[in-house]
Amino acid sequence: MGRPSARLHRYQMEKVSFQSGGHQQNPNTSQPTWVIATNRWKNAKIIVTYWTDDTIVLHWIKGDVTRWKTFVANRVAYILDHxxxxxxxxxxxxxxxxxxxxxxxxxxxxxxxDLWWRGPSWLSQLPSEWPDTEVPNTKFDEQSLEAKPIRVHSHPTQVDCNIIERFSTYTKLVRVIAYILRFCHNAQSKKTRYYNQLSTVELDNALRCVVKIVQAETFQSDIHGILIKNHLPSKSILRNLTPFLDDGILRVRGRLKHSSLPFDRKHPIILPQRHFFTELVIQNSHQATLHGGASLTLAHTRYKFWIPNGRKAVRTILRKCITCFRVSPHIGSQLMGDLPIHRVNPPNRPFIATGVDYTGAIEIKAARLRGTSTYKGYIAIFVCLATKAVHLEAVTGLSSEHFLLTFYRFTGRRGPVQHMYSDNGQISLAPISY
Ligand SMILES: [Zn+2]
Structure with a gap:
């Protein structure tokens, strides 16, 4: 028999499985049998094809060696060397x-x-007749592929979107953004284009666009928490509001779900306490309420927005309002009269000029004995006009006789009184007629 003139095809089939230890080796050498076979036919013009039914192994061989863990990577590198x-x-x-x-x-x-002795039936035919035995397009998880975990250091940077800070009023900001969105829409769509006055839908869209920018700047972790884990971070300042995402906008969940109020009122949009847009919103409400006070401005703001610690934020903005400062009314105060003569001239002794009044009713007990009944009484307060010295006397009734008895006790201790002042009560005026 002569040497075959056609290219010799030799097909070797071997099961390769690292997991099952199928890296069969020749007992006489340290090399696997398939490597020995390859070396034997190295100089011959032979196309060698290797077959395996393990799709993971094929992924390892056809993938990037550096991605695999050390055990797999060493063996794949050995295979690729040969x-x-x-x-x-x-x-x-x-x-x-x-x-x-x-x-x-x-x-x-x-x-x-037959499969063992002759191999699969299609193997004896030309390669073009072989079945399509490319690697199945199966997605494997990183764990089954034994891929090395890749450490990525992410450094999120906030987009400095300062378009909001270019406008001095809320209305102007929303309208300009609405015109920008209209331009984008008209540039992309030739069929439906918007002209003339801005519609409420366009203004609403513009407001939502601005709010999304503001919330993305300030509530990034909260939005991420709700989107990914469906709960807020433990230290979030919005926890009490139980917020939810409505078309990408954070709103207060609240307890008004079953109310007939408008949606914006039931679930107001959450705004940060310190942000330029929040200032514009508060200024807009302040002007809409004709420079109303803090409560009125805050109530107007809450028709659509919820600002954590809102009263403080509103007061901060209102303090800066120049219009309010210019027209701020002064509270009228009465001019006080001259002080009485006895208040300004020190007497020889206290209680020469005395004022008197009664307290409210009190319970008076006659003795500290068991079973002693209590009865209604009062305390007469005598105040020296010059020295503010106070003398207290118990009074057992509201009649003029009771007052006179009290007055005698008072003068008996403090001496005679030259001038008595009272609040024109009938009790103290009545003795004058005696
Ligand atoms: Zn004002």
Whole structure:
């Protein structure tokens, strides 16, 4: 027999599985059998094709070696030193004779098992006749591929979107943004274009656009928490509001779900306490309420927005309002009269000029004995006009006689009084007629 003139195709099938330890080695050498076979035919013009039914192994071979963990990477590197990735093809498990070898066959079966003796039927045909045995496009998770975890250091940077700070009023900001959005829409759509006056829908869209920018700047972690984990960070200042995302906008959940109020009123948009847009919103409400006070301005703001610690934020803005400062009214105060003569001239002794009044009713007990009944009484307060000295006397009734008895006790202790002042009560005036 002469040497074959056509290119010799030699097809070797071997089950490769790192997991099952199927890296079979020749007992006489340290190299696997397939490597020995490759070296034997190295100088011959032979196209060697390797087959495996393990799709993960094919991913390892055809993937980036540096991605795999050390154990896998070393073995893949060894394979690639002795073969090219394009030589490796996938064979279904049912057509893989190596699979029978690893699983085992009884002697009675192996004698008639054609797959073992001759290989799959299509293998004796030309490569063009082989079934499509490319690597199935299966997605494996990183764990089954034994990929190395990749550490990525992310450094999120906030977009400095200072377009909001270019406007001095809320209305102007929303209208300009609405015109910008209209321009974008008209540039992209030739069928439906908007002209003339801005519609309420356009203004609403512009407001939502601005709010999204503001909330993305200030409530980034809260929005991320709700989107990814469906709960807020533990230290979030919005926890009490139980916010939710409505078309990408953070709103207060509140307890008015079953109310017939408008949606904006039931679930106001959350704004940060310190932000330029919040200042514009408060200024707009302040002007809409004709420079109303803090409560009125805050109430107007809450028709659409909710500002945490809003009263403080409103007061801060109102203090800066020049109009309010210019027209701020002064509270009128009465001119006080001259002080009485006895208040300004020190007497020889206290209580020469005395004022008197009664307290409210009190319970008076006659003695500290058991069973002693209590009765209604009062305290007469005598105040020296010059020295503010105070003398207290218990009074057992509201009649003039009771007052006179009290007055005698008072003068008995403090001496005679030259001038008595009272609040014109009938009780103290009545003795004058005596
Ligand atoms: Zn004002």
């Amino acid at each position: 073969s090219d990735p394009h030589q490796w093809r996938h064979v279904p498990t049912t057509d893989n004779p190596a699979d029978s070898a690893t699983r085992g066959l009884s002697p009675s079966e192996i004698s008639t098992f």
